[in-house]
Every structure is written in C-alpha cells, then in structure tokens.
Amino acid sequence: MATLTDRLDLLLGDATAAVLADQFELRTAGDLLRHYPRRYLRAGSLMAPEDLASGTHVTIAARVVEADIRPIRRDPRRKLLRAVLDDGRNRLGVTFFSPHKVRHHIAVGRRGLFSGQLGTFNGRLTLTHPDYLLLPESAQARAGDGALLAPGQRVQGGGSLARMAEALQDSGDGLSAADLDRALLPIYPASAKAQTWTIMRCVRQVLDQLEPVADPVPQDIVARYGHVSLDAALRGIHRPSSEGEAAAARGRLRFDEAASMQLMLARRRAEDQRGKAPAGARRTGAAVDAFTARLPFELTEGQQQVLAEVRRDLEGAVPMRRLLQGEVGSGKTVIAVLAMLQAVDAAHQCAMLAPTEVLAVQHARSIRQLLGPLARAGQLDGAEDGTRVTLLTGSMPTAERRRALLEIASGEAGIVVGTHALLEDAVTFFDLGLVVVDEQHRFGVHQRDRLHGKARAGFAPHLLVMTATPIPRTVALTQFGDLDTSTLRELPRGRSPIRTSVVSMPDNPRWVKRAWERIVEEVADGRQAYIVCARIGDPSSEPASGSVSTPGSESTPGSESTPGAAPPEPARGAGGADADKAPQPDANAAVDVYDKLVQGALSRVSVGLLHGRMPSAEKDAVMRRFSEGDIDVLVSTTVVEVGVDVPNATVMVILDAERFGVSQLHQLRGRVGRGQAPGLCILISGRPAGAPSSARLESVAATADGFELARLDLQLRHEGDVVGTAQSGRTSGLRLLSVLEDEDVILDAREFAADMVQRDPELTRHPGLAEMVSTVEGTERGEFLFRA
Template sequence: MNILSQDIMYLPGVGPNKKDVLNKELGVRTWGDLLEYYPYKYVDRSRIYAIHELQSDMPFVQIRGKILSFEEFEMSARKKRVVAHFSDGRGVVDLVWFSGAQYIYKTYKVGEDYIVFGRPTVYGGRFQFSHPEIERASELQLSEMGMQPYYITTEQMKKRNISSRAVEKMVKAMLQKIAEPIPETLPDFIVNARHLVSRDTALRCVHYPKNAIEMQKARERLKFEELFYVQLNILRYASDHRRKYRGYVFSQVGDDFHRFYSENLRFELTGAQKRVVHEIRDDMRSGRQMNRLLQGDVGSGKTLVALMTMLIALGNGYQACIMAPTEILAEQHFATIQEFLRGLDIRVELLTGQVKGKRRQEVLDALIAGEVKILVGTHAVLEDPVRFQRLGVAVIDEQHRFGVAQRARLWAKGENPPHILVMTATPIPRTLAMTIYGDLDVSIIDELPPGRKPVQTIHKYDSQMTSLYAGIRQQIRLGRQVYIVYPLITESEKSDLKNLEEGYAALCDIFPEFKISKVHGKMKSKEKDAEMQKFVSGETQILVATTVIEVGVNVPNASVMVILDSQRFGLSQLHQLRGRVGRGADQSYCILVTTYKLSAETSKRIDIMCETNDGFRIAEADLKLRGPGDLEGTQQSGIAFDLKIADIARDGQIMAIAREEAQKIIDADPTCTSPEYAMLWRRLRELRDTNVNWAAIS
C-alpha cells in the first residue's frame, strides 16, 4: 500500500479525535493530504538575537535565556496577567500572558534554558513578548530549523490544541517516516526542460526549507504542477469536445444580416465590433462548434454583436436564442432587439417566468414550428418543454450567473450542439479567463462607441452630503436623471433594507420638487418593473436602489451614479454599477461616498476607481485584492478553485508556461492513449477522483 494513502489517524500524535478535526476543518484524511497542506508563510529561525539588539519595529525574532521570576497582576475579578522576567545575561525582557496561568506555571520553570520566539513590543519602557512560543533550548536544533513554516489554523483546531506548531510537528513526524522518495508525477522531459526540482525534493523543502532559495524552488515546482494539471484537464476537455461535436456550417451570412446591416444599422460599427464579428463568422463556417467568450465593458456594444451573430444563424435556415440572468435584463434585450429589427420580417418572442398559460403555449408551439426565429429569455429557456425546430446559435449573457451544467443543457436542444456565444460585462483578467473559460476562445471589445465621454469618478465622504445634494439638484435641472445606490449585503439584509427605506424617505424630504422611484430585491417582480419603468420613461428623476440595478437597465439620460457606503462593495461591483451611467452623449459622474475610517485595502479600491475606467485594469486589481473566489463580491458558480498552492492572481506567468506544456501534450496525444504520456493521464485520473472541483474549474 502507498504510504501516502494511509489514514491520518495512524500518524504518531494524531489519533481519532484529532483525525476528526483535521478531516472536518482541512479536508485532511490521508498522509498525502497533510503533505499537500502547505505553509502560508515562513520565519527565519536560524538566528538568535541578544536582548540589547531588539528594536520595536522588528518582525518575529528569537532570544535565548532563562526565566528569572514570575509576577502576577489582577486584571479583573476573574482574570490575571502573568509576567515572566526573562534574561539572556545581558538584558531583561518580559514574557506576558493574559490567560492560561495554570498551564504556564506547570510548563515553564525558573532557571531553565529556553528559546523564546515572538514579536517584540515596548510597554512601560521595556521590551515584552505577548504569548510567545517557548521551547527548551536542549530540544531545539536551530541549525536544522532554517525557515520555520506557518500553517493556517481554524478556531476549532485551536480549541483542540492543533496550532500551527502542532501541524508542523505532525508534518515533521510524517516526513521522517517516509523513507522512500515520494513518487514523481511529471515526466523527465518536462522537469528537465523547465529546470524544476523533483516532487520528492519539492514536498520536503516546501515544509522545511533551509533558506529562501530552497523554499522558492520548491513552491515554484508545486505551483507549476498544480496549474499544469488544471490546464491539461481543461484542454483535454476542450479537445474532446471539438472531436466529438461537429458544428453546423453556416456558409453564408444571409439576407437578414445584409438587410439589417444596410437598412437598419444607423451608425458605423467600432473597429473592435467589426473584428469580433469576423472572429465569430470564421468560427461559424469552420465546421467546428463555436464556443466563444465575448468580453466587453458595459455600453461597448456586445448586444449588437450578439444580434448579428443570431442573424447569421437565421440566414442559414436556423433559429437563435439569447438567455439573460434576470427578467429585467431579458426584457431589455427583447426591447432592444425588436427596436433594431423594426421593419424586418423576423419574429422575436420573449420567454420568462412572467409569460404564462395560453401565451406561453403559443410561444412554445411557434418555436417548435420554426415560426419564432429569435427567442429571448431567462433560464426558463433551458426547461424541457422548450423545443426548437432548428436551434443554431445560443447566446448566454452574463455567463457567471449560469453554471457549466446549464450551458451543457443547451446542447441537447438540437441534433448537434448549437454554436455558443457567452457574453460578459465583467472584465476577466487573462489568467483567470484561461482557467474559468479554458474551453472557450476569447474575443474582446476594447473600444467604446464614438461620442461617449468617460465617466468621471469622484470620492466624497459622508460629511459632504450637502454639496453632493446641490450637485444632484443641478444635474436634474439640466434634464438628467440620477441613481442612488444603497448596499444590500446578505449578512445584514434587514438593517440594510431599513437603511434604503429610511434613505428613500429622507430623499423625498430633501428633494420635494422631484419624483423618486425605489427598487430592491425584496419587491415583487411586477412592482419592481413598474418602478423601473417609471425611471426608464423619465417619469421619475431619481432611482433609489440596491445592487439589483447592477445588471440590466439602460437609461441613456441617467448621468449620475451615487454609491453610498462604497467601502462595502468590491471593485468589480463598483465598476458594474458605474457602467449604468455614461450611456448617452452627456458627461456622466460616479460619486463614491464612504466614511472617513477606511482600511488600506479599501482606500486602494477607491483610488483605482477614481484613476481608471479600464475594466481590465480594475479586474486585475480586484483579483489581486480579493482573490478569484470572490471576484463578483458573491461566490459565483464557475469561479471556484481548489488550488492548494498556486495563486491565480500572482502566478500568471507560471500559468502560461503550464498551459503551453499541457497544449504540447494534447497536440501529441489528443486521444490520451499514448504509453509515452501514461503517467500524466494516470495522475489526471487520480486528481479527478479527489475532491478537486474540476467541474467548476473547467
């Protein structure tokens, strides 16, 4: 039996109780799992400082000496502060504990030789270490320690005395028991070409590096391996898909496309739109099924490109559909497409949860008869009763709201899977797109239509509301409209909703001369749509809302977006909200209102928003600040990673190299059967059988 697959319970010092905690908190069930529970930081333990060398701005350091005496101070009726006076013979520091007096007296003795490790601070003119790590000097081989690893631990682990130090001791005990070299998982031709250390060296050194260079090499090897197998899996899936599924060949663009382009399109396409239409056109006549991701900021003209894509399908005798994540957005697409196609004999229908009974049946019957050429809808389009006569193209708007499984359900709607165009207004950094959408080709609309002025973003504090209200009044008198957004965050939904209601009432008092609508997620769809419609038609001048407006409404006359408590939003969400204005020819403004108390990270977010309108720069910054799991401010399906050591935001270069190597393997062995690559396919199968979230990754 492979020693790495042994139950963690049988590792000395673990046993059944600690096993349960490690299982539940970390998903560690075997020795191999523990080996892949990597340190998150290291501290150099090779040097001992003299007490007279200490400085208050030092990070963690260690000193050696003896406890001279203990002293106790009453903090409250039930709490004591224990202080040990500690000396290295040339100076004295205090070791301080605010709890655990009995344990301290039982464990540490006056006159014994100890090594103390912690962060020095100054209190009452003397250096002190609060709750330091203390080891008997005789038990600590400093020459062997080098860089001490630190492991993330949870509250439950700490309650069961499983500290970072305890995890370190478990790993040390395990590595001592693994006498044989740990089996390799990458072939020599990759290891040698990329100058990587062996897996055995990497796994031993990542836990116990002697120096920073050794640690760096170990981490680089493990990151490469992790990203290589993620990419190999994605590329294998994409290659498989292309071989299995032939695409419909759309050899012509057809009359509908030509008539629309020459008669209905009243403005010139941007260079970026033309480029993307050509890329889509090439896919659709290639004979392989199109799977393309279309990225572009709000207002860049993605819907028009999607419509032209659908018209190509119509020109070849097929139907098309476009799916949106919300009813409001579906209705807006429906209205936009109808307006674009005015005067052309093309039947477009809407299918959402609101379309019921007889009307719904009429749409379904006309769809299967081939009379409906373009269907606009929500995920209701995926339901079994929805059948097309010949579905040739499916457009999915805001992909992160649709899981991979839902995308796959569209394939069952025709003899062959339809061509798929996925649209998103959330700019996705290249490294993330390579991982989330690795099976999709990427097109980018990186140009706004002519005449659009960039939105000006201004940061104001909540003490400056009077001048803000004056600015709002001035804009409305110029004939513009204004959004005022309150945060609505699940954890405190009730209090936030109250804030919105109170805010709405206060704004009605502040602006008695204007009409105000309000919209939030707790309203019934009909009520919400009616309020939204009042704003769209210009009947109301101010729309007080929560983030329900983040995806959807297009009101060219709205020129001001005020986001209250902006510190509570993520960068991508702020950028999405800002995209609701600046859709007309007037200069538009986005006002970010915050409290004075801002963390360094929040200040950075606000600064980035004020500096740039470039969605890709914002997305890169968001990825670095927040990590991939929370790109939208909410955990979205399709953006979940089970990466143990690699970091999507910071390891883009390693990702690109790993993808390049994985592509070479797929090109050389597309059917995954060559004995030369058997090790890779075996390892990929093992990984797919673990708890790695491959479905989310690919």
C-alpha cells in the same frame, strides 16, 4: 513504508489523526504533505535592515552574545536585562524589564527563537521583552564552544512561545529540539488544537516512513520546465536545507496545481471540439448587411476585430466556444446581435440567456429597437430578410408563454431572449445554432449544456458568452481555459466620461443633501438619475436606523451598514460586506429611501421604485417608463447593474457603497454617461473617511479602467473567490498557485496540458495525470470550474 494514500490513523495513531481530520480535513499522508508551510523562520533573514522598520513584528532565530543586568538610569532601584542577539549577519539589542524571571534563560551562548515588535533605542532597532524559545545545544555544537550543556537540558520559553516549549518537553511525541535547530523552520497553518509544532512532528513522522513518490508528470516534461521531481518537492517544501531547495519545491508544486486545472480544461475543450456545429456561412445582402446599413454609428476598430473572430468561428463546423469580455458600454450587445443575425441568415435559431427578468426584457426591447423592421418578420412593415424576436421568462402569463413556446418550436422566432425559463424541458427549438450567454458569471457549464442539448440531434450549437466584468488574463486562463477569449477595451466614439466622487456620510452629512440637490438640477436640465440601495426592505417595516438623511425627515445622518445584512439580490465582487469591524445598523433599504425622497428632497420630481420582489409586469412597466423619460429618478436595488441602457441618465447615487465590491461599483456606474452628456457617480459611504473601506472606494473613484479595477477586486477578494470557495468555506485545493501572480506558471501548464491531451485525449497512458484531474474534479475548485 508508507504511500500518499495511506490513512493517517495507521501512521500517526487514532488520537492525532482525529485532530488533523477535525481541524483541517487531513485524512491521508497525501493530505498532510499537501498542508504546506505558510512561511519559514530563517536565521537572520528577517533582520535585513532594508526590510525592517520600527513597529514591525518579527520572529528571528539567533544566538545570545551579550547578556547583563543593569539598573534603570531614572530609577536605580529597578533593574533590567540587556542582551545582544547575533544571527550570523546582524546584531540586535533586546531588553527585558523583569530580569529575575529571565536571567537563567537569557544567557550568553544560548540559541533560540525571539519574537516581538521592533522599536528604536538611541537610533538603533531593538526588541523589548520579546517572546522566546531557547533550544538546548547538541553536544557536537557545544563542543566547538568548549563546553557541554548538562544532560537533560530542557527547552525553555517565555511569553506566547512558553507553551511551545512545554510541548517539547514530552520526548514521547516524536518531536525533539533537533527538529527546531534548522536553518529553515517551517511554520504551518495551525489551530489551538493542532499547533504548528504538532503538525511539524506529524510531517516528519510521515516523511520518515514515506517510500519514494512516483511522479505523475513525464520526466521529459519535468526537465523541460526545469522542475524537481514530485518526491523531492514534497520533501523539500517541509524540510528544506536551503532557501533554494524550498523555492524549487514550491515551483514544482505550483506547476502541478496549474497543470491539474489546465488538464481538466483542455480535456473539456477537446471534447467540445469533437462535436459538430451547424455551420453559419455569412450571406451577402441578407439580414446582417441590412442591419449594418441601418446602424447609426460606425463600429470601433476593436469591435470589427472581434466581429471578424466571431464570424470566422460561426462559419466553421467546429462549435465556437468564445468568451467576449469588455468594458461597461464597449458595445458587446451589437457584436452579439450581428452574430445572431449571421446564424439567422443561415436558417438557424439563436438563444440569448440573461440572468434576470429585468435584463431579459431590456435585451428583447433593445434588440427589437436596433433591428427595427428586421425584427418584425411576417408583419406588414417587416423586412423580407427579417426574423422575429421572442421573449420567454418564468413569470409570463400563460397565453403569452404558450405563444412564445410555439414560435420557438416552429422556428418562427429566429432570436429567443429569456431567463432560466429557456432551460426548462418544455422549451423545444426548431433548429438551435447559436447560444449567447450574457453575464456568464451568473450561469454555469451545466446550465449551458442544458441549452446545448436543445440543438438538433448530432449537433452542438455555437456558444458566445459575454461579461462586462473585465477579467485579468491569468484568471481567464484559469477559469475559462476551455474558451477562446476576445476583448473589447475601447469605448464607442461619442461616449461621455464619468466622474466619480466618494462621500462619507458620518463626516459630511451636508454633502448628502447636496447629492439630492444635484439630482434635482439634472432633472431640471432634462436628465435622469439612479439611486441604488443594497437591500430591498419591507414596505410594512419602520425605516432603518441611521438611514440616509433627507430634508424634513427625523432620521439621524451618519448611516452605517452591517455586514450581516447581505443584499437579497446577488451582489458580486469583493468587499460586498464591509471589512470594518465596528457595529453597523442596517443598510438603507430601497423601499424606505423611496418613501423618504418622494416626501422630501425629491418631492418635486417623478420618482420610481424598482426591485426584484416586484411582479414582472410592474417591473417592466417601471423600466419602460424610466426608459421613455416618464420617470425622472429611479430608486432601485442592483437589478440595474447590467444591461440597462438609458442614455438620458447622467447621475447615479450609490448608498452604503462600502457594501459593494469594486467590480460591482464599476458595473453600476456604467449605467450613466451612456449618452452625450457627461456622467456623475456619487458613492455615499456609511463609514468615516479613514475606515478601511475608504481606500477601496477611492480606488474606484480614481480610475475608469475596468481591467485595473478587476485586478484590484481580485487582490481584495484573494484567490478563494477566483476558484469559487470564498462563500462556501470549503477548501479549493489551490494552496501555492496565485492566479494573479503566477502567469508564467499558468502559461507553461496550459502549453503542457494542450500538448498532452492532443497526444493522449483520455490520459489512458498517463494514469498519474488522470488521477490529478480526478482529484481536482472532486474538489470545490473543480465544481467551480464546471460552473464558471
């Protein structure tokens, strides 16, 4: 008898095991049985009239009930074979134009698999010259028809299924025609070296040897949620006798996948809650009240609700672990400032971690402007209850860095804003009470823990992580199940609408010219604009071929971008590289576009350039000049994606928009329309209007609902990105569970995990569950969840 941990080479032989390991990293019986069928061939189920249409590719299991050779009407010298298939529920006509090749195979009474594209003939669905695999009938089955097949009847095939038929002739491989003569035939993820029938045979051999599988989930839990046992699920998903058995197996295995993640997150949450946080009770009449009084606007109802949740957490001795998500421009920064001031009023320090230097500088500047005298403690014009806002980045001059480190270590700086430089060993806080992480997807648990370790001994700081990329509820429960979630959906009053248009450069080069003209018009009205490019470019290089057309330039309109030219700076979101297959030249580079525009279409306005390779002082100077209105148009890369707040900017042009993901496009356009004037975002695509990427761009243009776009983004990216495997190419272990579609399963698993960890925090009494958690922690999925 075999167990799930037994090696495949001992069960299947060295040669077969080596192929499975090489092709799919399957090394144990458990690995193989977790290589689930991707679908089943069901007799008749694919022939339901309401599901089929001409042009659909189908594979059906059916019996030949009519077969005869007849001449072609238009050319009687030529003949064809017409047959009728019956699956027990429907009949389908089949035509073969080479009857001499198939007449000995396609005979009345034969049963098999037929695969091809549906067409119509005389108003009826039909298959023309399908691939086929015909099965020899068992003696028992044929006896009912009054005849027996001759002994040694061979499996016969044609087209793409001929190779499968040839493989079945070798009776020594452990697979027989009886394995295919099933109501539900499993079809596996396969390769040329390990085809589906090979995997089918291996699975059957392992299941024949497998002893009953012990269930890691307590029986009362299995019964509570109406699931079958793990043993029944593993056998039922590979060799189901009915659709109900297959569905029950998938339901149990989905639950296990969700439970393994939720158990890991629940244990992490429980560990966090065992820590002691520096309590931050709100002080009446201190900095929080002074700041609230000087705000030039009223908080929205959503902001007030979220602020109440954050304040309640900060007052407790249990470390806050809260995710604050909200639409672009929904006012998350104000919530963060109020939270930090509450900690400052309680004599604690705050650290705000930003992913880029541009964003860190912008945050420091914005917070100082919002606080006014409250940010100038110790200065003549500083408020009595104020504090000091200190910036720390990796590229600061030595003298500035030394001064910042001293302010942090002495406690003089109540609010510290910085990049990854805050994580360095040299940074010592006097009394760290709150950590705010902006754009949390750019950081991970290990990096957050580095800041946690900078609190006073015996204490864990409160944590508030923020994202401007809305997250569907099920994804939040899957990725951030260790965090409480607060959501801001409404925009502050007075925020202007943003209109989005899509322009295909190959189809409408004149519209590109009109985009530049619109920018000039906006500048003439006292407004500003962004032009965003997918890559930086090299100042010493020649302009990219097919680059954006500007008056006076010799470039050819109709740029297309190439999937291989990924942006040097992080590009988040699905479809960052276009899925279109045609060859593409390089994307427009910021350096090249800047040079062309200042000499051409935008020669009469002030144009600035901003990208990630510029020295920090130069980036800061450009951003400051743009914020103050000295620069009319900013040509940049995605460094302006988040956190940049210039209310006077009303137009954004995104070049090679097909290179960006849905969420990233939504983030970028959120930089305009932040003032009183309406915003305009122009998505210029290097692809024709009918290209696959066009639908994605039109979706962005059709709605400003970030939550709807976030769901679309994840649908386009598929589940791999949700658990962090899409870029690595490694397996996630997430095989059946859909974090977008299986909300009920995730909620059941979350409830189960919370209850189980409360009763058995270390899972010492449930070693099977502990093994499930350790298995997840050892995969890319687990690594991603610890980074997320």
